Amino acid sequence: MNLDRAIVEVDRALRTLWASAHSVRPLPGGDLPDVPLDREQRRHVVGLMRVNHCGEICAQALYQGQALTSRDLVVREALRGAADEETEHLAWTEQRIAELGGHKSLLNPLWYGGSLGLGLLAGVLGDKWSLGFLAETERQVEAHLDGHLSCLPEEDARSRAIVGQMRLDEIHHAETAVAHGAAELPAVCKLAMKGMAKLMTGLAYRV
Numbered sequence: 001m002n003l004d005r006a007i008v009e010v011d012r013a014l015r016t017l018w019a020s021a022h023s024v025r026p027l028p029g030g031d032l033p034d035v036p037l038d039r040e041q042r043r044h045v046v047g048l049m050r051v052n053h054c055g056e057i058c059a060q061a062l063y064q065g066q067a068l069t070s071r072d073l074v075v076r077e078a079l080r081g082a083a084d085e086e087t088e089h090l091a092w093t094e095q096r097i098a099e100l101g102g103h104k105s106l107l108n109p110l111w112y113g114g115s116l117g118l119g120l121l122a123g124v125l126g127d128k129w130s131l132g133f134l135a136e137t138e139r140q141v142e143a144h145l146d147g148h149l150s151c152l153p154e155e156d157a158r159s160r161a162i163v164g165q166m167r168l169d170e171i172h173h174a175e176t177a178v179a180h181g182a183a184e185l186p187a188v189c190k191l192a193m194k195g196m197a198k199l200m201t202g203l204a205y206r207v
């Protein structure tokens, strides 16, 4: 990697972790009323949105790592395109956390570093495995967002609109990965990914 490229990649990482993300699309549900939530509901919703924000930090790092090691230009471009959409998810969840007076996960740098390493490794294994890893990640995120939609307060239409649109985007990302030749991961890999996601979501909900 030449110096210019290295600077661009480090800048990308620093902006993801410490700058506010920007969205081209408007905030889903941005015109819906912000119905007051009681203290316990607000704590719960902030926890869920912090988990989602942390997941998007991980997505940025995974995509960055995979794009860096991918051998195919078309795949690299697809990864960059999906990463742009994940940046919007980052912006939406960040905005909702701020609206509710919460804070982002303190462990984000740790998860970013781990996810970048995983993305680099997946890319090194070859594009079909890298895309398979991506497709499985997106499917697990979709299931996880389904879980959030079932436990977010019905009256919190703003949070529900954000999670609903993210879910649709993640489904599309998985389909894109499959269309570019994703391989089906072995069951043991899927299980390991679920275990790691459980650890991350459990911690991010609290800190």
Ligand SMILES: [Fe+2]
Residues within 6 Å of the ligand: 056, 059, 085, 086, 089, 166, 170
């Ligand atoms: Fe996302």
Ligand SMILES: [Fe+2]
Residues within 6 Å of the ligand: 059, 082, 086, 138, 169, 170, 173
């Ligand atoms: Fe995604």
